[in-house]
């Protein structure tokens with residue numbers, strides 16, 4: 001069975017159990033549920049934005065343990081100081097070693113930076129929970145959902161003032177799942193069957209995504225050169241986890257990447273505020 005199927009099977013059991021522990025009504029009474037979410041679109045598109053969505057990722061199915069030494073509040077605050085436009089916090093525990101508490105700690109440490117709840121959303125309960133733990137936007141993965149679910153889940157997210165990043169892997173998912181109700185469209189460069197990452201996937205799909213959506217390239221991004229070339233293809237956002245997290249100082253790795261990018265592109269020397 002492929003990894004996504006295993007993740008989703010596990011997630012269904014986990015969400016049903018979680019509903020018996022904390023009801024939706026209780027989630028709606030949490031203090032963070034009443035906080036006004038921030039716009040990832042605005043953070044990524046504002047002039048001078050690095051567009052980097054820096055991810056806190058302890059482990060993954062493709063790499064195993066990446067970094068279990070660093071702390072979430074310290075690392076995410078470092079990312080923001082280094083120039084991240086947004087943060088991504090994985091909240092899946094079995095496969096990625098993340099928790100909802102991680103996201104809440106990142107929220108407390110970074111009150112002015114949009115945070116995505118990076119998880120495998122298959123139930124409306126998780127969207128309400130996303131707002132209650134302090135997220136500003138959510139991920140909907142086309143490979144895990146029907147087009148109708150993307151439509152209804154993104155509508156619910158908007159009703160809760162959360163933005164939506166729709167993730168696709170290929171042309172077919174884009175054709176079947178893209179709807180006006182999402183805000184950002186992410187192309188995942190990681191083939192979930194082989195785990196191989198190839199930024200050509202983003203290049204290939206770029207022109208098929210209407211410019212009304214903010215385009216995000218996800219996974220396997222390591223070099224300033226790749227980011228520059230993806231910018232030239234129309235991408236505004238770059239979701240990066242492992243490249244930063246595999247180092248002892250993830251924020252310093254982001255700072256270095258932005259310095260390399262500025263070096264490569266002297267015309268926009270002052271573009272990234274670091």
Ligand SMILES: O=C(O)c1ccccc1NCC(=O)[C@H](O)[C@H](O)COP(=O)(O)O
Pocket residue numbers: 003004055057060061062063188190192195218219220221239240241242243
């Ligand atoms: O990262 C994995 O191994 C993985 C496996 C199966 C499903 C999803 C997976 N990753 C989630 C992500 O989307 C990435 O964490 C994110 O795009 C950052 O990727 P990277 O920069 O390559 O860590």
